[in-house]
Amino acid sequence: MVSQAVIDHVTRRGVADIIIRSEFEEMLRRGKPLRLKMGFDPSRPDIHLGHVVGLRKLRQLQELGHQVILIVGDWTAQIGDPSGRSVTRPMLTHEEVVANAESYMRQFFKVVDRERTQVEWQSQWFGEFTLADVIRLTSRFTVSQFLARDDFSKRFQEHQPIAITELLYPLLQAYDSVAIESDVEFGGTDQMFNLLVGRELQGMMGQPNQQCFLMPILVGTDGVQKMSKSLGNYVAVEEPPNDMYGKLMSLPDSLIVSYFEYLTDTPDAELTEMAEAMQTETANPMDFKKRLAGELTAVFHDPAAARDAQAHFERVVQRRSLPEEMPEFAWDAAGNEAMTLSRLLVSAGLASSNAEAKRLINQGAVQLFRESGQGGPLTGEGATADLMPGDVLRVGRRRFIRLIPSGNGGADF
RNA sequence: GGAGGGGUGGGUGAGCGGUUAAAGCCACCAGACUGUAAAUCUGGCCUCCGGAAGGAGUUCGCAGGUUCGAAUCCUGCCCCCUCCA
DSSP states (O other), X not given: OOOHHHHHHXXXXXXXXXXXXXXXXXXXXXXXXXXXXXXXOTTOOOOBHHHHHHHHHHHHHHHTTOEEEEXXXXXXXXXXXXXXXXXXXXXXXXXXXXXXXXXXXXHHXXXXXXXXXXXEETHHXXXXXXXXXXXXXXXXXOHHHHHTSHHHHHHXXXXXXXXXXXXXXXXXXXXXXXXXXXXXXXXXXXXXXXXXXXXHHHHHTTSOOOEEEEEOOOBOTTSSSBXXXXXXOOOBTTOXXXXXXXXXXXXXXXXXXXXXXXXXXXXXXXXXXXXXXXXXXXXXXXXXXXXXXXXXXXXXXXXXXXXXXXXXXXXXXXSOOOOXXXXXXXXXXXXOTTOOHXXXXXXXXXXXXXXXXXXXXXXXXXXXXXXXXXXXXXXXGGGGGGOOTTOEEEETTTEEEEEEOOSSOXXXX
């Protein structure tokens, strides 16, 4: 028998809504293993923290003995993005789909238990779908039903295009639920419509209706929009430790508690304390953020990496010292008289073009650090003449290179 | 089948013969401030040459044309959208 406390934790924290909540809770109480459906689009194989909110729920339910069915949407991936922006994305080859699926799963199983996961490819059932099947499927729904969906109705009213295939997308996704006989489907709140179509279709086809488990949308590091790769405000699961830690430190204070809530097991009571402490300014939000960044880095890497990332952050960002490790660039002043500073920056990858490099130089963004303690801003193109191996160049806040002997540059070698 | 609207720099979106490398906004980069928070201020934001002043080259769906001069006009082509049927 599952305790009410556990049920509450699973169904309340980090959950936007469950349709129908009472039924779902009853299923948990009964304890019979449930089939938890989670689909993914193999044209987007990257998992970021926004996705992790849901993956953690899957994990929690696995701990209670339930089974995850991961659906590789190799078929729906071909009909484009239902959000409409890029309908003409190129179809993926089978090889690409396979590669993306592998990459996705590598990330997926950082959170979800592989042992209690069954992977199904959509093509298993859609591969042999005939036109007759498609027509039978489409005949069950009406246009106005689909126009009820927020996204569609808005675009329809604004005379924005809606491709027919986009209408097909929810149907195919719904059929997935029938094919695997899911008990619960997981998705973000923006997926609600699709999940509900699945629920309905199951009923029409004589199956019990799946429950819809809706995850909240995680706000991205910009503090405004939902976390998404295309908006560049995301923290990827495979982010290197320093970047993961750093990105989390750049979160607006207002998101700290919700990140703890959605992405960690920090007890609710502590969350409340944290919120109060920040409210009353008895604690520095930065300390909570460090804890958050450290915990998450430890989860996706390991505790040692998290410690190192914190040390790196404190050193490079807070104290503005040099990082312990940085890319190296072979350099010798001798024989390189024609190498201006801007060219050097471009060759070393610190600037994307000569013009860009010059702008940076003019803006005082280029700093020299030297062992002896000398150094300072480099303001002229001719500065390269004085550079020597061992020198470190910094551009902006976080781009560094260390000069090393070029090995074959000196004539007196 | 018919009518109309449109394709401009990462995104929006002005421009509608010269003063336009192309307004404004967003995003982004750098500097100041700082807790790589928020807010704010400043500068920048096609490429190449130049220390700079400045110069050159490529850009406004594609290809031609008119013109001293075209993102802006003309012709053809490609693509997108809306409405009516």
